[in-house]
Amino acid sequence: MFKKTLAVILSVLMIAACFSACSSGEKSSEKTEITVCLDWTPNTNHTGMYVALANDYYDEAGLDVKIIQPPENGATQACAAGQAQFAVDFQDIIASAFASDTPLDVTAVAALVQNNTSGVMSAKGQGMDSPKGLTGKTYLTWDSPIELATLENVVNKDGGDWSKVTRIPNTVTDEAQDVKQNPDHAIWVYYGWGGINAEVNHVETDFFFFKDINSVFNYYSPILVANNEFLETNPEAAKAFLAATQKGYEFAIENPKEAADLLINGDDTGSLVGSEDLVYASQEWLASQYIADAAKWGYIDPVRWNAFYSWLYENKLVEKDISENVGFSNDYLS
Secondary structure, three states, rough: OHHHHHHHHHHHHHHHHHHHHHHHHHHHHHOEEEEEEOOOOHHHHHHHHHHHHHOOOHHHHEEEEEEOOOOOHHHHHHHHHOOEEEEEHHHHHHHHHHHHOOOOOEEEEEEOOOOOOOOOOEEOOOOOOHHHHHHOEEEEEOOOHHHHHHHHHHHHHOOOEEEEEEEEEOOOOOOOHHHHHOOOOOEEEHHHHHHHHHHHOOOOOEEEEEEOOHHOOOOOOOEEEEEEHHHOOOOHHHHHHHHHHHHHHHHHHHHHHHHHHHHHHHHOOOOOOOOHHHHHHHHHHHOOOOOOOOOOOOOHHHHHHHHHHHHHHHOHHHHHHOOOOOOOOOOOOO
């Protein structure tokens, strides 16, 4: 009787253990849902994420990733509100969010491009190949305080006179064609898209990088930010997402043409249709910029990050001093 009773108990325990293991297995197979909100329509800044999606890097990491367009109030605001776990933004644009009395609940966790590739483009031969050349010419502006302070700094630092630069509103959608038709115009562009667009369309231009005039402007642009609550409650999922994303960008570095095709095919907005040559050329150029001289993809150098925010505070462009490692973390990178 004792042996029979013991056998029954053991059988029950084995069934319970099996049920528990099966339940656990089913639970572990569930994927963590992650939404990434872009800053704009899909472009080559975002390629690594589209590669990771198409090549199943996210799926293999146990993630169900969806890429969406930004709402009217912006990608980072959506991320802070929990509508997305990650979002694309820029260190200069997001500065006010960190300096606010009620800062947005996000953290920058990766640099999508290692160095600031923005600068000023103008028609070739008009004397605006350096900042001082803007003196007496016309600059197309968004009227952003940080933007205008940046231009004033580089123009005056180069020996020009910012007060003698005419400023008009920037409503341009094709910078290359604008400077071709208006030789006295200068416009801020990111070379990896705007500058390459000029090359593809055989528009001869001059260009200078802000970071080459003043190293403080080698800030991070663009960046990937994450919702703080998500980082706190799902740190392993955040690390898995960034590891898979890194794999996507590394693929794009080694295979720019194939990566460009994956971006084009993955774009559900249709915005890249007809711009395939630009995407291929941009992808080829950015392949050397994603990591550049950094030790690894995504790394944010505290010295560079803090130097730019210190400059903002010194020039009264933010209300609080945010120059001490505010707003970013390298802890989630592989």
